[in-house]
Amino acid sequence: MTTRTSGGMWAYARELSRALGRRGVAVTLATLGAPLTAAQWAEVRGLPGLSVEQSTWAAEGPGVAWEDLEAAGEWLLELEARVRPDAVHLNGSCHGALPWRRRPLVVAHECALSRWEAVQGEPAVESDVHYRWAVTRGLRAAGYVVAPTAALLASLARHYGPLPPSCVISHARHHEDFPPAPVREPFILATGRLWDEARNLEVLETVAPRLDWPVLVAGELQHPDGGEVRARYVRPLGRLSRGELAGYMGRASIYVMPSRYEPFGPSALEAALAGCALVLGDIPSLREVWDDAAVFVPPDDTDMLARALRRLVSEPVLCSRMSTLARTRALEFSPERMADAYLAVYAELDRESGVASPAQPQLARAT
Numbered sequence: 001m002t003t004r005t006s007g008g009m010w011a012y013a014r015e016l017s018r019a020l021g022r023r024g025v026a027v028t029l030a031t032l033g034a035p036l037t038a039a040q041w042a043e044v045r046g047l048p049g050l051s052v053e054q055s056t057w058a059a060e061g062p063g064v065a066w067e068d069l070e071a072a073g074e075w076l077l078e079l080e081a082r083v084r085p086d087a088v089h090l091n092g093s094c095h096g097a098l099p100w101r102r103r104p105l106v107v108a109h110e111c112a113l114s115r116w117e118a119v120q121g122e123p124a125v126e127s128d129v130h131y132r133w134a135v136t137r138g139l140r141a142a143g144y145v146v147a148p149t150a151a152l153l154a155s156l157a158r159h160y161g162p163l164p165p166s167c168v169i170s171h172a173r174h175h176e177d178f179p180p181a182p183v184r185e186p187f188i189l190a191t192g193r194l195w196d197e198a199r200n201l202e203v204l205e206t207v208a209p210r211l212d213w214p215v216l217v218a219g220e221l222q223h224p225d226g227g228e229v230r231a232r233y234v235r236p237l238g239r240l241s242r243g244e245l246a247g248y249m250g251r252a253s254i255y256v257m258p259s260r261y262e263p264f265g266p267s268a269l270e271a272a273l274a275g276c277a278l279v280l281g282d283i284p285s286l287r288e289v290w291d292d293a294a295v296f297v298p299p300d301d302t303d304m305l306a307r308a309l310r311r312l313v314s315e316p317v318l319c320s321r322m323s324t325l326a327r328t329r330a331l332e333f334s335p336e337r338m339a340d341a342y343l344a345v346y347a348e349l350d351r352e353s354g355v356a357s358p359a360q361p362q363l364a365r366a367t
Contacts, residue, residue, distance in 0.1 A: 002076065004059035005033040005040065006264045009091055009109055010122040012171055014043055017171070019339035021048035028052075028083050031057040032072055032092075039241060053079055060094040062112050062131050069134065073098050087346040095132075096138030102353045103143030105345055107169075110263045114155040118261035118283070121198045124159070136160045143349045146342075148264035151285040167345070170289070173263050173273060175331060176243075180275030181250040184323075188215045188309060189252035189276065191267045194229045194236070198261040200281065201234075206302045208233035213313050215256070218245055231350070249274035253319055254312055260299045262286055268294075272330035277322035279308050293329035295322060340343040 003013035013020035026049035035054060036044075037336045044050055046181040058064045073095050080088060080100060088104035096106045109287055113124035113132070139145060139156065145166040147153040157163050194217060201217060218237040221228050229236075236351035240248070249255065255271035259281040268278055268286070278294035280286045287296065295312070297304045312319040 001025055001093050002030045002032060002095070005031050005036055006059075008171075011173075011266060013091060013176065014047075015172055015335050016342065017044070017050050017339060018047050018174075018273075019335035020342070021050055022336075023339055023341070023343065025049060025339075028049070028079070028085065030079055031055060033058055037302060038139060042352060043242070060092045060202070064131070066130060069094055086203065087349060089342075089346075090142075092139075092314060093138035093142075093272070096133040097116075097134075097141040103147060103349065104351060105143070105144045105342075106138075106139060106142035108145065108147045108152060108156055108263075111152060111155045111159060113159045115151075115198055115261045132160075139163060143352060144345050145344060149285045149288050149289055151283075152263045165348075167341075169338060169341040171269065171321065172333045172334050172335045173266070173269055173330075174335055175273045178246050178270050179250055181247075181328070182367075184214050184253040184275065184339055184350040185251045186313075187252055188213050188254045188313075189248055189271065190215065190217045190256050191271075192217070192219045192232070192257075194219070194221075194231060194234075195223055198259060200258045200260045200299050203258050203300065203302050203305060204234050204256065205232060207309065208244060209305045210306045211309055211313065213253070216248065216252070218248060246270070252276050253323075254279060254309065256304055256305075256309065257286075258283065258297065258299050258301050259286065261285060269330050270334055272326035275323050276310055276329055277319050278326045279305070279312070290326070293322075293325040 001013060003009050013029060015030055016280045020027055029050060029141050031054050039149050055072060055075050058068040060069060076095060077098055088100050088102060090104050091107050093108060096104055104111055105178040139160050145163045146169050148171050150168050153166055153168060188205060191199050194201050195197045204215050215234045216237055217234045218240045220239050221236055228339060249271045255331050256274035256279045257265060257268050263285055265286055269282060272278055279297040280290060280296055282296035295308050296304060297308050
């Protein structure tokens with residue numbers, strides 16, 4: 001199983017590896033990007049059946065050097081030859097067209113072209129034709145394609161053409177990792193980078209002065225172009241550890257995520273498990289995941305966002321009800337359910353390969 005070491009993909013791979021390990025499936029996790037931090041090693045050390053193979057090749061994405069993608073592909077093929085897994089699970093599309101022993105599962109976590117459209121409000125520019133070609137080729141070579149929402153699957157088909165057999169498997173989190181505090185505190189929480197146009201947290205700078213409760217934002221403060229981002233009205237918390245963030249989520253009364261683009265929204269899932277009422281951007285993927293368990297607002301309508309937040313602040317009974325609805329919905333996205341869905345896909349790929357499944361599930365390996 002491949003994964004980048006940053007962002008939500010790392011958390012997804014960790015959760016799925018843990019759940020598969022509990023099902024008796026051994027996983028070789030092949031990392032791309034920066035080396036694992038001490039905290040990340042601590043998260044995976046001791047997980048049953050898990051081994052980690054590190055590389056420093058860049059993870060795929062627009063603008064990534066083609067030489068890095070090729071070198072990472074060669075390394076992955078060498079790893080497959082050494083490990084000889086029963087399934088190849090790629091959390092990315094570009095390497096789907098490599099000459100694998102078995103056709104791989106390709107899991108899409110985002111669509112760069114759809115992100116551009118959502119953020120810029122115009123058709124995606126063909127600025128990286130090579131990357132688009134690599135994604136198209138990788139998706140079409142896959143034995144199976146999975147995405148966390150039907151909205152993301154539809155966007156992939158629209159931009160890259162017909163897909164192989166595909167299905168939706170939602171992300172998941174262990175509810176024990178996000179315990180609600182006994183008493184909710186009067187503040188609103190958001191997570192992400194303030195400059196991220198897709199997460200759209202800059203609108204909170206406009207809304208925060210109109211609220212009775214403070215808005216706290218957890219996330220990286222160092223802008224990639226240099227310098228530290230400064231906020232005037234929201235209260236930046238900086239980058240928090242996993243445990244620290246879970247603590248804030250457990251105490252916050254409301255979690256706000258006015259996203260313009262979000263393929264699934266794992267942070268909203270974490271906040272809901274921790275007992276927050278959710279106020280989310282009104283986009284198809286988030287509607288699909290949360291239905292009536294969240295309050296939805298158009299991403300760029302600051303007046304409606306302020307009204308929605310003020311209403312939850314001023315009506316504790318409503319806020320408590322939305323918290324209950326969100327947590328009830330979040331508990332449906334269990335790691336066990338996610339693992340079972342992936343095992344069914346692995347089995348389908350195995351049947352298509354014409355190779356018999358291992359007689360003992362605990363001997364099965366995924367890489």
